[in-house]
Amino acid sequence: MTDTAIRWGILAPGSIADSFAADLAVTPGAELVAVASRDAERSAAFAARHGAARSYASYDELLAADDIDVVYIASPHALHHEQATRALEAGKHVLCEKPLTLDRTLAASLIETARTHDRFLMEGMWMACNPVILDLRARLAAGEFGAPRHLFAEFAFRVDAGPEHRLLNPALGGGALLDVGVYPLTLAHILLGEALQLRATGVTDAVDLDVAIAGRYPDDAVASLAVGLTRHAPIAARLSTDAGWIDIPDFFAPTHFTFHPSGGAAGGEPLRFDPPQPLYGRGFGNEAAEVARCLRAELRESPLVPHAQTLAILGQIDRLRADLAGTAA
Structure with missing residues (x-):
């Protein structure tokens, strides 16, 4: 093309x-x-x-x-x-x-x-094409912010609707895990690697409404992830390392991240990182641009959102939903 x-x-x-x-x-x-x-x-x-x-x-x-x-x-x-x-x-x-x-x-x-x-x-998964997330991943891999130790990420909002609403209707694929759980699980996958162990507990009705996830990742990193459809919370993530911590506001569509070093050469002053490449609109344009780049290169999958990653996250959600079913029983 x-x-x-x-x-x-x-x-x-x-x-x-x-x-x-x-x-x-x-x-x-x-x-x-x-x-x-x-x-x-x-x-x-x-x-x-x-x-x-x-x-x-x-x-x-x-x-x-x-x-x-x-x-x-x-x-x-x-x-x-x-x-x-x-x-x-x-x-x-x-x-x-x-x-x-x-x-x-x-x-x-x-x-x-x-x-x-x-x-x-x-x-x-537009988050995976966001230049802020890509920059953070590259800097982490280069060791700029120390070794990741713990990721906290939360995505929750209240759904005031009847049981026919798509988010609350199991026939339409409702539930917190399928709708917003993909975001913190994918963020952890991108920043920490593929999960070694995940466990969930939560509140379920016809669908999963509020879910807390504990995860263990390569190199002794851990994660605390939370999603929900019954409450209001800031959509935010924080990655703690052995050299400080990184705040990622609105991590599903971030415009920047901030590293807070724990002293040292930077004197503990926060360091803000803005996107190194343009954000197209809120970021949907960046995934469209990635599709275009792949089509012009005659690729059949994107290296930013590879099929293996999609399968890994859906497999995690399958297991977490089974976890919740066992809890409910």
Whole structure:
């Protein structure tokens, strides 16, 4: 693929698709061609709002369009596998919102479908494409901040809705772990490596509502991760090392991080690190730019969001949900 614009289609124009499209508009080399919804008026309104050339009232019409390179799928979790499969089989490259599927087995089958059809597939883990997170990972690997010892990360908010809401409905893939648990688990994976041991406890109803996770990682690092749908909390992470600590506000979409050295040459003064490369919008544009880079390089998976990482995190969620089921019993 050449350096011409990467042509995007958006399937399922909900609120997260609104955020993605807004960031796509400020991403170099990206063009929003079309959007599809089962609701014609909703699709047309989204297209008008974001400058898409066309809107469809059918997913199949969008997937049949020959001027779309890649499809962004923003539907509820339970629909990801079926819709991404249809897109891949139609010959489209796919960026699918997180979680890629409801469990590891479904994700593995979707990855195999992408390989069969020689198409690019990436989970929409925008945090893993954020230049702040990438800079932090590189600096940690270089030993700039000492050896990681403990990661704390929390992502929680209160859902005031009935049981039919997608976050509270098990048929739609509801629950704290699938919706927001992917973020702290992925952050720990990126910064500490693949988990050696994870245990969960929490409060469940029809879905998991509040979950506390204890993890052990390579090189004797540990993690305390918390997610929830019944309470308000700052979305924040802190990584403690043997040389100080690192604060990462809004770690799912950070604009900077701050290292607090424990004395020494820096005299204990906090050191703020801003992104070394541009943030496109809130950061959805950075994952779109990564997709474009991979397509131009004729890659079929991203090194920033590799299939192995997606499978590892979904496997962790499978085990944690089983943990919670055992607790509930």
